[in-house]
Amino acid sequence: MIQIAEKLIIQLDAVTRVYKVGVEHIHALDGVDLRIGENEYVAIMGPSGSGKSTLMNCLGCLDRATSGSYELDGQDTTKLSDAALAHVRNERIGFVFQSFELLGKLSALKNVEMPLIYSRNGWWARRKRAKDVLQRVGLAGRIKHRPNQLSGGEKQRVAIARALVCNPSILLADEPTGNLDSKTSEEILELFDQLHREGQTIILVTHEEHVANHAERIIKMKDGKICSDVSTGRTARKEASAENRSTEETT
Amino acid sequence: MRALINAPLAFLRLFYQSVYLALSQIWANKMRSFLTTIGIVIGVASVTAVIAALTGLKAQVLTQFETIGTNTIFVGPRRPKTGPMRHASWWTIRFLPEHFDGILENCPSVGLFSRLGSVGSHTARFGENSVENVNITGIEAAYHEIQNRPVILGREFSVIDNMQKNQVCLIDPKLQTELRLDRDCIGQAIRIGHQTFVIAGVIERRPELNFGQDAEDYYEVFIPFRTLYKLGEPGIWAFAASKSTEMTEEAQAEMKFFLRRTRGIRPNEPDTFRIDSVKSFLTSFNEVALMVTLVAGGVVGISLLVGGVGIMNIMLVSVSERTREIGLRKAVGAKNSAILTQFLIEAVVLCFFGGLVGLGLGQCLTLIISGINPVLEKTYIPVWAVGLAFGFAGSVGIFFGLFPAVKAARLDPIEALRHE
Numbered sequence: 001m002i003q004i005a006e007k008l009i010i011q012l013d014a015v016t017r018v019y020k021v022g023v024e025h026i027h028a029l030d031g032v033d034l035r036i037g038e039n040e041y042v043a044i045m046g047p048s049g050s051g052k053s054t055l056m057n058c059l060g061c062l063d064r065a066t067s068g069s070y071e072l073d074g075q076d077t078t079k080l081s082d083a084a085l086a087h088v089r090n091e092r093i094g095f096v097f098q099s100f101e102l103l104g105k106l107s108a109l110k111n112v113e114m115p116l117i118y119s120r121n122g123w124w125a126r127r128k129r130a131k132d133v134l135q136r137v138g139l140a141g142r143i144k145h146r147p148n149q150l151s152g153g154e155k156q157r158v159a160i161a162r163a164l165v166c167n168p169s170i171l172l173a174d175e176p177t178g179n180l181d182s183k184t185s186e187e188i189l190e191l192f193d194q195l196h197r198e199g200q201t202i203i204l205v206t207h208e209e210h211v212a213n214h215a216e217r218i219i220k221m222k223d224g225k226i227c228s229d230v231s232t233g234r235t236a237r238k239e240a241s242a243e244n245r246s247t248e249e250t251t
Numbered sequence: 252m253r254a255l256i257n258a259p260l261a262f263l264r265l266f267y268q269s270v271y272l273a274l275s276q277i278w279a280n281k282m283r284s285f286l287t288t289i290g291i292v293i294g295v296a297s298v299t300a301v302i303a304a305l306t307g308l309k310a311q312v313l314t315q316f317e318t319i320g321t322n323t324i325f326v327g328p329r330r331p332k333t334g335p336m337r338h339a340s341w342w343t344i345r346f347l348p349e350h351f352d353g354i355l356e357n358c359p360s361v362g363l364f365s366r367l368g369s370v371g372s373h374t375a376r377f378g379e380n381s382v383e384n385v386n387i388t389g390i391e392a393a394y395h396e397i398q399n400r401p402v403i404l405g406r407e408f409s410v411i412d413n414m415q416k417n418q419v420c421l422i423d424p425k426l427q428t429e430l431r432l433d434r435d436c437i438g439q440a441i442r443i444g445h446q447t448f449v450i451a452g453v454i455e456r457r458p459e460l461n462f463g464q465d466a467e468d469y470y471e472v473f474i475p476f477r478t479l480y481k482l483g484e485p486g487i488w489a490f491a492a493s494k495s496t497e498m499t500e501e502a503q504a505e506m507k508f509f510l511r512r513t514r515g516i517r518p519n520e521p522d523t524f525r526i527d528s529v530k531s532f533l534t535s536f537n538e539v540a541l542m543v544t545l546v547a548g549g550v551v552g553i554s555l556l557v558g559g560v561g562i563m564n565i566m567l568v569s570v571s572e573r574t575r576e577i578g579l580r581k582a583v584g585a586k587n588s589a590i591l592t593q594f595l596i597e598a599v600v601l602c603f604f605g606g607l608v609g610l611g612l613g614q615c616l617t618l619i620i621s622g623i624n625p626v627l628e629k630t631y632i633p634v635w636a637v638g639l640a641f642g643f644a645g646s647v648g649i650f651f652g653l654f655p656a657v658k659a660a661r662l663d664p665i666e667a668l669r670h671e
Contacts, residue, residue, distance in 0.1 A: 062582060062664050083586045090584020101579045101668070105275055115583040117268050162583070 008074075009169050009201050010036040010059065015068035017054050017224075028054040029065070030224035036170075036203065041196045041234075043204045043212035046221035053174070055221065056205050060093050060172045061085045073169050090118050094163030096173040100155045102147040102162075108134065109143040112161045119166060133161040137191060153184035160191065164200075171195065171202045177211055189214045265589055266596065273597035276569065277604060287565040288605030290558020291647060294551050295609025295640040299632050300616035301547040302639075305540050307621065307630030312536055314629075316529050320399055322496045323529045324361075324503055326510070327488035331521035344523040346487040348476075350513045354491075357509045360502035362494040365394040366476050368485030375472060376442040377430040385426065385470040387443060389479030397492045405437040405452025412451075413475040420448040421473040423456045429470070444482050448474060499528045555643055558605065559651035566598050566655035577659050578667025591660040598652020599645055606644030610637060 017029035028051045036042055046052045057063035058070065061077055064085075070077050072092060080088065102111050112130040121129070134143050137157040147155055156176060163171055173192070177185035193214060196202055204215060212218050213232060220228040277284040328344045331337055336344065348366060355364055368389035375385045395407040402421060412419055420441070422432075432439055432450070440447050454473060479485045493502035503526045510524060570577070577590055613632060621630040 057665050060582070083588070086581065086584050086586040089582060095582050097579075097668070101575065103576060103579070105279065114580070117264055118580075118584045118586070118589055123264070166584070 007038040008035055009038050009040075009072070010034060011069075011071040012058075013069045015058065015065040015070060017051075017058060017063065018066045027224050029058065031068070032224070032226055034219070034226065036201070039196070039199050039201055040217060041192075041202045041204075041215045042217045042219060043206055043215035044219050044221060045205075045207060045212050047207070050221040051224040052205050052221050054224075056172060056174055056203075059170070059203060060095060061089050086118075090115060091166055092169040094160075094166065094168035094171045096156070096159050096163050096171065096176045098175040098178040100147070100152075100159045100179070102155055102158055104147050107144050107146055108139060108150065108158045108161075111147070111158055112165050115162060115166050130161070130165055133165045134158070136164070137161045151184075152180050153187055156180065156184075156188050157191065160188075160195075164195070169201060171200055173202065173204045175206055176204065177206070177208070185211070262592075265592055269593040269596035270600055272593065273600040276597060277601060283565065284601060284604065285608075287561050288558070288601060288608065290554060290561050291602050291605030291644055292558075292609040292612060294554035294558055295606045295644055296612035296616060297554065298547065298551040298643070299610060299613030299636050299640050300620065301551075302544070302636040303613070303617040303630050303632045304620055304627055305544060306633050306636075307627040309536075309540060310629040311626060312533075316533065319529055320397065320492060321529050321533075322362075322493045322499055323397055324491040324493060324499065324506065325488070325525075325527045325529075326491065326506065327525055328523060329525040331523055334521045336520065336523050339523070346489070346524070348487065350510060351489060352513075354506065354509055358502060358505035360493050360498040360505055361491050363393045363397050363492040365391040365397055365490050366487060367391075367394070367489060368476055368479045368487045370479060370483045370485045373443050373482065375426065375430065375470070377432055377439070380430045382426060382429045382470055384468070385443070385472050387472050387474060387479070387482060389476040389485060390473050391476045394473075394490060397490045400455050400457065402452040402454050404435070405450065407452065408473070408475055413477050416478045416481070417475055418446060418448050418478060418481075419451040419475065421452045421454040422450060423471045424453055425456060426470040426472065427453055443472065443474075446481055448472075493528075496530070499530050503528060551643075555647050558602075559647040562598055562601060562648065563651040563655060565601070566594065566652055567658070569597070570594065570655050570659040574662065574667045574670040577662050578664045578670065581662070581664035582668065587660040590662075591656045594656035594659045595649065595652050598656065599648035602644040602648030602652075603641065606641050609644075610640060613640075 012032050012034040015029055015032045015034075016027060019026045019028055030051075032051075032055065044052050044055060054063065058065055061072070065078060068078075072088065075088075077085065077088060103114070106114070109127070109130055112134055113126050116126040116129065131140075131143065134140060137160050139154060139157050139161065142150065142154060145154075147158070150158065160171075160176075163173075176192075177188055180188060189211060192202055192204070202215075204211070206212050214234075215232060216234050217229070217231050219226055326346075328341065328346055330339060330341075330344060351364070351366055355361060366389075370387050370389075372384040373387055374381050374383045390408065391413055392408050392410045395402070403424070405421075408419070408421070411417070420443070422436075422441070427436055430441065432441075436450050437452065438449060440449050442448075454471075457471070491502065491506065493499040506526055507522065510526075511522065514523065516523065580590060580593075581587075610632075617630050617632055621627050
């Protein structure tokens with residue numbers, strides 16, 4: 001059974017999402033209940049059309065549930081205005097996409113700074129914060145480079161830095177290794193592991209088993225429903241990492 | 252409180268970022284941006300050039316009137332459009348010197364008054380040299396005070412010259428050169444017709460603005476009004492000056508009343524003369540200038556409209572090219588208003604860019620205009636026209652940028668991110 005953390009970040013209750021295509025109603029999500037606690041590392045799997053992308057969009061506040069309720073950080077998001085949802089996305093959610101979605105005309109630093117433009121930060125604080133995050137993902141030396149001067153792995157690291165720059169409650173990654181070779185994929189997944197050890201809550205959408213195995217918990221979806229929800233037995237929780245750190249210090 | 256301070260700051264940041272993005276977009280698509288803004292460029296260039304030409308013309312006309320003085324009143328014969336005198340000959344309605352006798356005593360608002368007469372053009376001779384078609388004008392002493400045309404050498408006419416019908420004259424410097432008179436020609440005698448005139452002074456040449464007249468071979472000689480009769484029967488008109496510019500209209504009314512009586516016009520009959528002031532000349536000139544401005548404004552408006560449609564088109568292309576970017580910006584927390592601002596600013600920056608290029612082009616046109624036509628020598632673009640041009644360009648940007656910007660702001664982020 002899944003151990004529920006002390007603090008809940010995500011609480012979905014009977015969430016449905018119905019699309020109208022002509023006269024047909026498609027139930028992309030069909031009564032999903034989901035609880036994700038702080039600092040969990042969850043992978044969502046499922047074949048295409050299973051509703052995992054829709055779930056992702058709903059979790060990321062890009063889409064609204066047709067019915068049911070979604071509480072993020074204890075705040076009900078179902079009744080928020082578009083502008084308020086944009087604010088929630090800005091402050092609480094970090095997106096990582098399969099195709100990176102970096103703006104080609106801006107440097108790595110400017111790309112990472114971009115979300116901060118839409119929140120209340122001064123120029124200096126913004127720059128400092130973006131530099132810190134780029135350092136955290138291991139790109140301190142490449143902040144002036146444009147995306148076309150970076151490798152695929154580096155691009156994804158910039159994208160991850162951009163997702164982290166507003167200090168989000170959850171990091172949502174949609175097939176983050178889909179466009180990368182296996183070696184680079186491993187590096188990116190290690191970065192995710194590291195972020196998780198540092199206390200970040202991560203939700204990962206993937207269809208690859210080995211990617212999902214990095215998570216502590218795997219949720220499988222089928223026909224808009226959650227069909228399995230199991231723990232992988234990996235424990236890389238805060239306590240563990242804290243112990244690791246203390247042992248490192250002693251050595 | 253913090254929110255109150257931060258909200259405008261957040262907007263400023265967004266504004267700065269948008270301007271920066273817009274400039275980099277324009278730079279990245281140089282050719283496209285230039286072609287797009289060509290309508291705005293032409294619109295702004297033509298509006299500034301037209302305004303500059305009008306300003307120059309106005310400045311020139313004002314200089315012309317400055318030598319006359321703004322409180323100057325002009326009196327001359329005119330055939331009425333109605334009444335029994337409408338077919339009268341010029342001879343019948345001509346002025347006689349005695350029509351003006353006692354005008355200063357009867358018209359309290361009139362400060363200065365001078366009869367003028369012309370006997371047409373004569374040939375002036377000095378020794379072997381002669382100049383044809385010299386305009387001979389008879390003036391009274393007060394003329395020097397009414398018209399701002401200083402005598403640069405020698406002396407002005409006095410009341411005595413007129414009373415004694417002295418055979419003295421004032422010549423313009425050009426005639427002095429043409430007749431090969433001495434540098435100091437005062438006291439030398441020239442012949443006009445069969446009369447000899449002693450040069451009393453040299454009068455400043457009049458400003459060179461005479462539509463339809465070739466100012467190059469225009470020579471003037473002034474002689475006392477009463478001396479004029481020795482050369483023939485003159486055509487008479489008059490110059491007067493009101494005591495102040497504000498009293499001009501009163502002075503005109505008084506003179507009209509006085510002249511109707513001396514010319515024996517019956518109460519119900521129309522005037523057989525006109526009394527115009529520089530003020531009324533200026534008014535009608537301004538009316539014409541305004542008309543030209545409005546017509547030019549209309550043409551420019553159409554050009555800006557066409558330019559605006561171009562802007563709208565290119566902004567729609569930009570929105571569809573950058574759909575994924577819009578999706579991403581929304582995903583990381585850009586509100587619809589932020590996206591709207593970004594694209595609106597981009598359109599406005601594009602238009603301002605066009606305005607700037609247009610202003611440069613307008614300046615070139617202005618230089619060409621002032622080079623070609625000496626009448627428009629004083630042509631320049633006034634500051635308010637620069638403001639107007641940018642105001643127009645900016646408004647076009649906002650008006651035609653609004654639709655593409657709204658379209659961008661309304662994009663669904665999920666759809667936008669999926670866009671190829």
